[in-house]
Amino acid sequence: MNDAVKPFAITLDPGSSKLNHTGSWRTERPVYVDKLPPCNNQCPAGENIQGWLFEAESGDYEAAWQILMRDNPMPAVMGRVCYHSCETACNRAKLDEAVSIHAVERFLGDYAIEKGLRPAVSADPSGKRVLVIGAGPSGLSAAYHLTRMGHAVTIREAGPMAGGMMRFGIPKYRLPRAVLDAEIARILDMGVTLELNTKVTDIEAAFAEGFDAIFAAVGAHLAKRIDIPAHAAGRILDAVSLLEQVETGAAPALGRRVIVYGGGNTAMDVARSARRLGAEEAMIVYRRSRKEMPAHEFEAREAEDEGVLIHWLRTIKEIDETRFTVEKMLIDAEGRPQPTGEFETLEADTLILALGQDVDTSFLTRVAGVEIAKDGVVGVDARMMTGRAGLFAGGDMVPAERTVTVGIGHGKKAARHIDAWLRGAAYGASERHPLAEFEGLNTWYYDDAPRSVQAELAMVRRQTSFDEVVEGLTEDTALYEARRCLSCGNCFECDNCFGVCPDNAVIKLGPGNRFRIDYDFCKGCGLCAAECPCGAIQMVPEIG
Amino acid sequence: MNDQAETGGQRVRFYQTGTHTVGNRLMDAATRTVQSSIDRSNAITSGHRACQGCGEALGARYALDAAMRAAGGRMVAVNATGCLEVFTTPYPETSWQIAWLHSVFGNAPAVATGVAAAMRATGRTDVRVVAQGGDGGTTDIGFGCLSGMFERNDDVLYICYDNEAYMNTGVQRSSATPAFARTATTPAVGPHPGNVFGTGKNLPRIAMAHEIPYVATASVADLHDLEAKVTRAMAIGGARYIHIMVPCPLGWGSASQDTIKLARLAVESGLFPLFEAEHGDVTAVKTIRHQVPVEAYLRPQKRFAHLFREGHEDHQTLAAIQAMADANIRRYGLLGEGKA
Numbered sequence: 001m002n003d004a005v006k007p008f009a010i011t012l013d014p015g016s017s018k019l020n021h022t023g024s025w026r027t028e029r030p031v032y033v034d035k036l037p038p039c040n041n042q043c044p045a046g047e048n049i050q051g052w053l054f055e056a057e058s059g060d061y062e063a064a065w066q067i068l069m070r071d072n073p074m075p076a077v078m079g080r081v082c083y084h085s086c087e088t089a090c091n092r093a094k095l096d097e098a099v100s101i102h103a104v105e106r107f108l109g110d111y112a113i114e115k116g117l118r119p120a121v122s123a124d125p126s127g128k129r130v131l132v133i134g135a136g137p138s139g140l141s142a143a144y145h146l147t148r149m150g151h152a153v154t155i156r157e158a159g160p161m162a163g164g165m166m167r168f169g170i171p172k173y174r175l176p177r178a179v180l181d182a183e184i185a186r187i188l189d190m191g192v193t194l195e196l197n198t199k200v201t202d203i204e205a206a207f208a209e210g211f212d213a214i215f216a217a218v219g220a221h222l223a224k225r226i227d228i229p230a231h232a233a234g235r236i237l238d239a240v241s242l243l244e245q246v247e248t249g250a251a252p253a254l255g256r257r258v259i260v261y262g263g264g265n266t267a268m269d270v271a272r273s274a275r276r277l278g279a280e281e282a283m284i285v286y287r288r289s290r291k292e293m294p295a296h297e298f299e300a301r302e303a304e305d306e307g308v309l310i311h312w313l314r315t316i317k318e319i320d321e322t323r324f325t326v327e328k329m330l331i332d333a334e335g336r337p338q339p340t341g342e343f344e345t346l347e348a349d350t351l352i353l354a355l356g357q358d359v360d361t362s363f364l365t366r367v368a369g370v371e372i373a374k375d376g377v378v379g380v381d382a383r384m385m386t387g388r389a390g391l392f393a394g395g396d397m398v399p400a401e402r403t404v405t406v407g408i409g410h411g412k413k414a415a416r417h418i419d420a421w422l423r424g425a426a427y428g429a430s431e432r433h434p435l436a437e438f439e440g441l442n443t444w445y446y447d448d449a450p451r452s453v454q455a456e457l458a459m460v461r462r463q464t465s466f467d468e469v470v471e472g473l474t475e476d477t478a479l480y481e482a483r484r485c486l487s488c489g490n491c492f493e494c495d496n497c498f499g500v501c502p503d504n505a506v507i508k509l510g511p512g513n514r515f516r517i518d519y520d521f522c523k524g525c526g527l528c529a530a531e532c533p534c535g536a537i538q539m540v541p542e543i544g
Numbered sequence: 545m546n547d548q549a550e551t552g553g554q555r556v557r558f559y560q561t562g563t564h565t566v567g568n569r570l571m572d573a574a575t576r577t578v579q580s581s582i583d584r585s586n587a588i589t590s591g592h593r594a595c596q597g598c599g600e601a602l603g604a605r606y607a608l609d610a611a612m613r614a615a616g617g618r619m620v621a622v623n624a625t626g627c628l629e630v631f632t633t634p635y636p637e638t639s640w641q642i643a644w645l646h647s648v649f650g651n652a653p654a655v656a657t658g659v660a661a662a663m664r665a666t667g668r669t670d671v672r673v674v675a676q677g678g679d680g681g682t683t684d685i686g687f688g689c690l691s692g693m694f695e696r697n698d699d700v701l702y703i704c705y706d707n708e709a710y711m712n713t714g715v716q717r718s719s720a721t722p723a724f725a726r727t728a729t730t731p732a733v734g735p736h737p738g739n740v741f742g743t744g745k746n747l748p749r750i751a752m753a754h755e756i757p758y759v760a761t762a763s764v765a766d767l768h769d770l771e772a773k774v775t776r777a778m779a780i781g782g783a784r785y786i787h788i789m790v791p792c793p794l795g796w797g798s799a800s801q802d803t804i805k806l807a808r809l810a811v812e813s814g815l816f817p818l819f820e821a822e823h824g825d826v827t828a829v830k831t832i833r834h835q836v837p838v839e840a841y842l843r844p845q846k847r848f849a850h851l852f853r854e855g856h857e858d859h860q861t862l863a864a865i866q867a868m869a870d871a872n873i874r875r876y877g878l879l880g881e882g883k884a
Contacts, residue, residue, distance in 0.1 A: 012636035013636065014636050014637070014638055015636055015637050015638075016589065016591065016637060016638065016639070017589060017590070017591030017593075017632070017634075017637045017638060017639040018589060018590055018591045019591065019637060020591040020592075020593070021591070022591055022592075022593075023592070033595070057570060058569070079682065117881060201795050244761060265659060272643040329726065345816065350884075368701055379720050444564065444808065445564040446564075447564065483570075492568075492569070493567075493568070493569040494565035494567060494568050494569075495565065495566040495567030495577075495579070496565050496566045498567070498579070498580065499566030499567070499577065499579040499580060499767060500566070500602065500804060502594060502597065502598045502599075502601040502602040502605075502803075502852035503590050503592070503594075503601070504588075504589055504590045504605075505590060506584050508582050510582070511569055518590070520590075521590035523596045523597075524585070524596060525596035525597035525598075525793075525801060525803075526596075526597070526799075526800055526801030527597055527602075527800070527801050527803060527804060529801065530801035530802065530804070530805065531804050531805075533565060539801075
């Protein structure tokens with residue numbers, strides 16, 4: 001334009017306000033972060049729960065399952081038997097109810113079995129050989145992870161079948177064997193060699209055979225005993241042996257009335273199994289109260305539902321054939337049971353002891369450097385290695401909570417350290433992201449959605465058969481449940497930041513690519529961070 | 545995974561956030577907002593001079609982008625003087641990416657009427673006209689023109705962005721300033737601090753009294769609702785009015801990141817009811833999701849700080865404001881069927 005013809009006060013050509021970089025106003029800048037969701041933080045198997053739920057939310061169950069399989073080779077088992085402490089940690093519990101993580105995991109596990117999905121493996125063969133002793137959850141997990149890392153793995157199992165406590169400790173009504181068998185077979189199909197009925201008694205001989213490393217995970221199978229004065233002993237069994245006999249079809253007749261002594265999950269399992277084996281009365285005698293029992297509340301409740309009678313605060317003092325004298329107990333200020341001097345009698349045909357298990361460490365006593373503590377567990381360092389270089393140990397035989405999930409987690413952890421050790425390196429765990437706290441969420445955006453409930457088998461069949469008690473979710477309910485996940489601390493592309501920026505300074509990068517801040521124009525108002533539902537944006541001060 | 549993709553749509557509702565968020569990767573396009581789209585008009589582009597966390601910049605883009613989509617991009621916007629005009633067009637720059645016109649403070653409704661008439665006269669009836677202003681330009685200075693536009697039922701959608709005072713000139717009170725609020729002209733001093741007790745001009749109800757085809761209130765805290773109302777208004781002919789509450793961090797003395805939160809609390813407390821009216825009658829009401837006491841809305845704002853002086857909380861005034869909210873809740877049935 002010719003300046004001469006312009007009227008007064010409009011001598012400049014119009015321009016876009018984009019010439020004005022308002023980013024210079026900023027004192028704080030929004031930054032996208034990935035925080036550690038409390039479920040992931042809690043998982044003993046180190047699962048990326050939020051990660052696989054994210055994929056499941058879109059209905060891509062295979063992608064979800066593959067993420068699951070990076071950490072846990074047995075999702076169908078895990079979804080059934082894990083005590084899911086992730087759900088206790090779940091932030092959604094503070095909103096309405098925790099996400100039913102275990103039920104979605106079970107759905108994904110069953111889906112993979114049904115579709116015959118295989119884990120994605122890409123590592124080249126390392127040429128190293130690793131021996132795993134024991135085909136329980138720890139051993140199978142270690143074998144799986146070591147195979148994924150390219151090592152050749154042999155499992156030697158003393159028993160006639162693989163599965164360990166998953167088979168000989170957890171009854172079928174909680175874990176159908178077809179599920180267990182399918183997930184074990186999938187691990188073996190990856191090229192793991194399994195030698196059954198092969199008890200390893202000489203560690204050094206195994207090393208001499210040519211194994212570069214050994215992972216021992218023999219579990220804890222020796223039932224603890226107790227001395228009870230008996231005038232004429234009736235039938236006394238131990239819980240672990242009985243559950244094993246049930247599995248192999250060799251369970252003895254228990255009689256009409258059964259007393260189980262103990263208050264742990266095994267006591268509940270064995271009492272419930274006794275009902276199924278035909279015992280008309282299954283009683284549990286436990287010296288402390290419901291509050292102190294080591295069993296999970298839901299296991300006690302399910303046992304009671306099935307007609308198991310629990311005598312709290314009782315110890316067995318004397319046995320005379322079918323007559324049991326029990327003493328009433330009281331819990332003192334320290335939470336310990338104290339005798340009261342009051343007695344009762346109970347009648348039963350069989351007593352089953354469920355007082356815990358010890359580790360059979362005899363195969364390690366001659367190995368130089370291995371430390372065995374007074375309580376019978378084996379000492380390991382932070383790498384899960386014993387005092388003997390190259391000999392690692394995990395699962396129930398090392399000091400830890402004795403659950404399948406912890407065992408599976410040990411297998412993974414040990415595999416990582418064995419892999420590093422075989423390469424002459426040290427495994428460096430990646431830095432943990434800061435925890436995604438409930439307070440960091442903007443819960444306004446989440447819809448009310450009550451947790452879905454898993455159906456249970458009819459009571460008559462629960463009392464008479466070993467059919468699975470808890471049913472799985474349908475696809476619709478699994479999807480619904482996955483979509484209840486708050487995605488704590490991790491962007492799920494809800495477009496809120498893109499929408500609420502008054503300055504159009506958030507750039508949407510398209511599906512799967514999240515967003516980017518345009519710092520030329522971002523004024524640092526903080527609206528994107530405040531309105532992010534899952535707390536995945538943090539405001540950090542501008543320096544300088 | 546085609547059968548799964550279908551499941552990933554809407555057969556199982558997306559319960560994670562429902563439809564409260566701007567968009568979502570799992571919702572089908574029809575249930576996402578205009579704002580979630582990369583192709584939105586961005587009626588006001590970056591580089592404008594609005595304060596950090598400006599509710600009006602946000603509300604205007606929300607409303608105009610939705611109107612642009614509804615009009616297929618054939619739209620003229622007329623602007624009254626006010627923050628919106630000032631912060632978008634400092635000479636010689638402009639943030640507007642739509643056909644936009646500014647005349648003077650008080651005549652936006654009349655100018656819009658003229659634009660609509662001109663379009664009709666030139667046979668361009670496909671071009672829609674939107675007029676807009678702040679609460680000052682709407683409830684005070686442009687009020688006569690607006691009432692005329694309503695009375696003649698001119699084919700204009702008028703949108704008021706209500707930030708409850710004259711903000712860019714230094715926070716002077718308007719007839720939309722709420723009771724007890726401190727402004728530059730209603731200081732928090734003396735026996736009756738802040739703005740006079742009263743409800744101010746309730747322009748949505750005044751518009752309804754003109755029995756025009758469509759009146760609605762909307763909030764920057766409920767984007768889905770806001771866009772639905774703009775879209776509906778654009779589908780109707782004649783005079784239409786939408787009143788959008790847009791918090792102002794500067795004038796309200798609130799944190800810049802709290803703009804949407806405050807708009808939400810205004811709705812959830814009942815102080816700012818969301819409703820639609822046709823030809824003078826209320827036809828739809830957005831019910832309160834999680835009711836909060838008015839204090840939750842008032843306390844974070846420095847313009848109400850005199851109500852919360854430590855040891856001298858003004859419970860009487862708080863009760864009076866709560867009574868206003870309760871009256872709204874009763875009048876519009878904001879807690880849903882059969883609740884008051």
